[in-house]
Amino acid sequence: MEALKNKIIEEGVVLSDQVLKVDAFLNHQIDPRLMQQIGSAFAELFKDQGITKIVTIEASGIAPSIMAGLELGVPVIFARKYQSLTLTDNLLVSKVFSFTKQTESTIAVSAKHLLASDRVLLIDDFLANGRAAHGLIDLIKQSGATIVGIGVVIEKSFQKGREELDEQGYWVESLARIKSLEGGKVEFLE
């Protein structure tokens, strides 16, 4: 997706060979117009798949998901990383280890909102080692719902997440695939 790649080049900051900071438009400050374009791109890719629900994870997955949900006409569920007093009953729970934060989180979705009959599009802002994706897949499987596809905004293709999901047979669509961040330079996989 050209608009996204241009934004990464213009406003992304390469912090190391592993870390790309996109807090100017995706995961701290958010560009709503770009999110709309991203939502449309996901909707276009998955529009014929009978998607009934989008599942993502707080917080940075919400903006692209809500735009895709608007376009596809389906609700969005975001998995919560911490349990709150108003989200206690009948939870599907999984664990996610974050390489960025070096912490393990519990993630949860209310079983009430995710049905065995649902056809789910999973969306996340980043795919790197794939830990968040696997946590979400685990939650969705517990509900019995079908995972139709996985939409990723930015994929770090040099980390193992994408390859593992491919091997497991998931349909993954990443709008920007990054081949390398070496030398402080973003190189895309074409």
Add this chain to the structure above:
Amino acid sequence: MEALKNKIIEEGVVLSDQVLKVDAFLNHQIDPRLMQQIGSAFAELFKDQGITKIVTIEASGIAPSIMAGLELGVPVIFARKYQSLTLTDNLLVSKVFSFTKQTESTIAVSAKHLLASDRVLLIDDFLANGRAAHGLIDLIKQSGATIVGIGVVIEKSFQKGREELDEQGYWVESLARIKSLEGGKVEFLE
């Protein structure tokens, strides 16, 4: 806002005299079409105020904010509740105590994205005791930006948050104002 009030009546769950659960459409599962209507309502109320940025807090503030930002043509910044390795430099920091979760969180915004010249619309999903709003106000003041107004999706008018913000001279617009949750029944303030 009628569509929102109807949704609260139809899908909200009164857990106690103090707690309204809206995880079916606002803070766990999200209704994108309703978020679009909410975003349009905020945009309509504040469109002539020269807003340059929307500031909210993760996670439930993001969906209504992104829709308002799309309509107003301005970026959205969401304050983060936890610091991550990719969000470390030059932070404005404040503390928020959550009555719901009975925990204190550190919230942070990158100083780089919030300028003294900014005219800010603050948006949040709930206004109850006003702790989150005061934390966000504190962050925005540290940047020197102007707080033009505060947009709230659901206000629990029987708690002290709204009254305090009114007394402090803030322009608060709440799309649904709840007078009481007593007896398991949602009563709106007209």
